[in-house]
Amino acid sequence: MDVTAWLLDADPAIRWQVMRDLTNAPDDAVAAERARVARAGWGARLLALQGEDGRWGGGTYSPKWVSTTYTLLLLRLLGLDPASPEAARALERVREGVTWDGRGGAPFFGGEWETCVNSMVLVLGAYFRETGPLVDGLLDRLLGEQLEDGGWNCQAPRRSHRSSFNTTILALEALLEFERSIAPDPSVAAARARGEEYLLERRLFRSRSTGEVIRESWTRFSFPPQWHYDVLRALDHLRSTGRAPDARCGEAIELVRRRRRADGRWPLQHTHPGLRHFEMEDGDGKPSRWNTLRALRVLAWYDGGSGLASGG
Template sequence: MKVMDILLGSDPAVRRQTQLYLLGEENPYSDDGWVGEFLSCYNTETHTWGNGIYGPKWISTFYTMRDLQSLEIMWNPEEFVEDDVCVVAMFVSLLTYGQHPSQVIDEMIQYLLKWQMPDGGWNCSAVYGTSRKSSIHTTLSVLEAYADYEKHGYRNLLPAIKEQIPAGQAYLLRRNLMHRESTNEIILPYIVQFHFPTRWKYDVLRALVYFASIKHPYEPALEEGLELLKKKFEKGYLTKGPTHSGRLHFKMEKNRFGAMNTLRGLMVLKEYDQGFYEDLLHREIQVPHA
């Protein structure tokens, strides 16, 4: 069996994104599969998931909405206010995806613009004066928010955003997406593993997906991350990877084959290594069942 056949036979959300991003085919949204299971967990009395806004992780309204966004559900999010750079950035991504009116989103963008640090990135703890260095987690969340602001048609603060983006990207690229500048060690052991859902945490695949999604030109600083990705495709697919601890509504993927990780990895390779991408599509693979 080939990897494309597996993805097209997977959950409707995976199938739709495979058709859209790998095959260039439009496909209707569906409330079946994982999306339907998430929707069935919604509490119509409290109008929340998990009876909370930001907690408990990962069944709260915020993180459920993040999961639904990753599955590209058709929906309109509500308005939230939060005083944390990383969380505000993730809210911007949610609200722009839901085409929320620009006033609240622009207020959030103004907040993010205020907190870029001298090294080019962002850190949630900078708001409280406890850090002088940026965080890979927060920096990627802000860059994703800025990309979503432009992608979904918001323009008011685009010039200011574009002034900050190169320094934010350089913050990650100087590290080849994974190394400490001071010692060249891997920043955190788990970032070279690929997770889905990513939650608020950084990993190399999430960074590669960001750069591929904005069609950032290839540069040598991406090469180590791309080589890591290709190595993990050794069996023709990516595994579902480890999960971040916390409560779940349900397990989206129950065997070792990671449909969403595989899809995301193929999207990156389609952008940066067409030959390797084509080879994967033609390779016969054995589907793991455990």
């Protein structure tokens, strides 16, 4: 089948990313399609579900996956233009009305105590161009929580001094979004490079000491990923940095190739249980536009690299 045509016969959130990443459409055409995310389809539906108090799902972090935090993360993945008037109205409601109950009413963009949650808030703050002491404070805390092995762990320092793949990918995405949307910063870039090296040293899914697959679920691809790590999420992050492909990604790339169906598409896998505002796809085992889009752009990045960077 014509996989590109199938991808383009979709919601604006899919279409604009296909146009940008796979068909090399002109910038103005991509921007015009991206603008539709706020006005049609999934993006418009999510925006319409925001309460007058600024929250989604009646909560700040819970219930999963329909709370304010996870809905904003989904809007970011859909590509809602942060400069759009629709995004501005939604974010103004968040600033004015959404607080953290466990912190005595602290504002949403001030974050919470836990590293994973703060990474999510930082990625949102950076994406939606929140600047000032709240976001700067989150960044400083995240940089200060990086462990000696290069990664992060929400259980550190009390319960663990070893990094977690789940926490590390959230931190890396937040740091990259800060660099991209707020300002380049050598200390942020250096911390991100150390964190990416932590993943690459482990071939994205293997134990550094034994070589065994750490968790089989990481080899199956979900969307939205929520707070969970998987191989495709890590590869898509590395692609988005603009760095040259690293040879240590090779086994993970072959895993992506093996997941492809005979018709050229990738299935949805390992959907994380919880509430959803609405369904975007047909369920696990069925063809997934999100996974197909992400897999194709990861393969294009890896196969198009002008020589692979060596490492390890």
